[in-house]
Amino acid sequence: MFGEIFNFIVTGVIAGIVGTIVMDTLNYLFSKVGTLSKIEPEMIGRMVVGWGRGRFVYRHPSEMEEVANEKVYGLAAHYFIGIGLAVPFVLSWGVITEKSLSHLWIFIYGVATTAASWFFVYPCIGFGAFGRLSPDGLRATLSSLANHIFYGVGLAIGIAFI
Numbered sequence: 001m002f003g004e005i006f007n008f009i010v011t012g013v014i015a016g017i018v019g020t021i022v023m024d025t026l027n028y029l030f031s032k033v034g035t036l037s038k039i040e041p042e043m044i045g046r047m048v049v050g051w052g053r054g055r056f057v058y059r060h061p062s063e064m065e066e067v068a069n070e071k072v073y074g075l076a077a078h079y080f081i082g083i084g085l086a087v088p089f090v091l092s093w094g095v096i097t098e099k100s101l102s103h104l105w106i107f108i109y110g111v112a113t114t115a116a117s118w119f120f121v122y123p124c125i126g127f128g129a130f131g132r133l134s135p136d137g138l139r140a141t142l143s144s145l146a147n148h149i150f151y152g153v154g155l156a157i158g159i160a161f162i
Contacts, residue, residue, distance in 0.1 A: 016155070023082070023150040023154060030146070037136045039078070045070030057124055060126040106155045108152070110154070117131070
């Protein structure tokens, strides 16, 4: 049983990394042509460092202070979140159902993680639920959804090849 749980955890870690890489790569390509808002690791870094300093909510992203190595902090947080969302899903699916992972459910779960940005990240940085107060408006909302669709595809790919 321990070996099986370990395998689920490793699968989740790899799937989380692959999912996040697919998300970042496709976001980069689509944001280059102006279709999506670009993921900004620097902003993520400022937000996480702010959390470490006890500041969890901002009225506007301009209130977040620039910090040394913010891009490194942001990328690390982004990938740890990708892994942190994948591992519990893979582990619980394997332990509860004892069946192999369904690619459809993997994809649906990836898309469902959009809720984290819509209802947690955007409000924390001052953009409100769904990112409706973002300067990008509806584009921010749709970009988040597209990015998490990419994450879901990446999770499915990561799990399929493990």
